[in-house]
Amino acid sequence: MDEKRSARNGDLVLPGDYLGVIEEYFPGEGVKEENGELYAIRAGKVRIDPDKMEISVEPVTDTPPLPQPGDIVIAKILEVKPQAAIVQLIKIEGRNDREIATSKLAGIHISQVREGYVEGMSSEFKIGDIIRARVIANEKSPIQLSTKGHDLGVIYALCSRCRAPLVRRGDKLVCPRCGHVETRKLSSLYRKLKV
Structure with a gap:
C-alpha cells in the first residue's frame, strides 16, 4: 500500500x-x-x-467572477411582475475584465426596491432599464438583489413611448423628444455611469 x-x-x-x-x-x-x-x-x-x-x-487561471453578497452589479430589466423584477446581470462593478460565471438572471423583490412602501413594481422599473444594485443573496437561483440606497436604482432609461433616452428632472424622468414624464427608483448616479 x-x-x-x-x-x-x-x-x-x-x-x-x-x-x-x-x-x-x-x-x-x-x-x-x-x-x-x-x-x-x-x-x-x-x-x-x-x-x-x-x-x-x-486558482492559476483567472476564473470568471461569481457575484457575492455585498457586490454592486449592473443589470438590465428583462421583466416586471407585480411583486418582483427579473434582471439580466451585465457585470460586477470593479470586475469589468471578465464575464460573470453564473446564470445571468437575478431578481429584485418588491420589498428590496426602496425604503418604505412600494405600491407597484411598474412605477419603479420598466423593461430595458439599466440598474445598479447590491447582491443580497446568491445561494439559490435567481440571485437576489436590492436597490435600497441613494446610489442604487435605475442609471439609464428610455422613454416607454418613443424610446428616446430620458433626462432626469428632480425625482422624475422627462423625454426630451415627446415630453412624456415617467417615474423610476432612480439612482443618484443616473446617466453618470458609462454603461
Whole structure:
C-alpha cells in the first residue's frame, strides 16, 4: 500500500488531489474535507498559511467572477411582475475584465426596491432599464438583489413611448423628444455611469 504524501506550498494540484489530513491543516478556499482527509476541489497552487494552520488552493487561471453578497452589479430589466423584477446581470462593478460565471438572471423583490412602501413594481422599473444594485443573496437561483440606497436604482432609461433616452428632472424622468414624464427608483448616479 503506497502512503499518501501531503501537498507542499506551491504544488500544482488538480480537483480530487490529496492534500493532507485535518490534523495538519484546516480546509481553506478550494479545499474540501472527506473522512478527515483534505482534497483539492479546483486546479491551482497549494497555499499553506502556517499562522492559521490553513491549506487552500489558489486558482492559476483567472476564473470568471461569481457575484457575492455585498457586490454592486449592473443589470438590465428583462421583466416586471407585480411583486418582483427579473434582471439580466451585465457585470460586477470593479470586475469589468471578465464575464460573470453564473446564470445571468437575478431578481429584485418588491420589498428590496426602496425604503418604505412600494405600491407597484411598474412605477419603479420598466423593461430595458439599466440598474445598479447590491447582491443580497446568491445561494439559490435567481440571485437576489436590492436597490435600497441613494446610489442604487435605475442609471439609464428610455422613454416607454418613443424610446428616446430620458433626462432626469428632480425625482422624475422627462423625454426630451415627446415630453412624456415617467417615474423610476432612480439612482443618484443616473446617466453618470458609462454603461
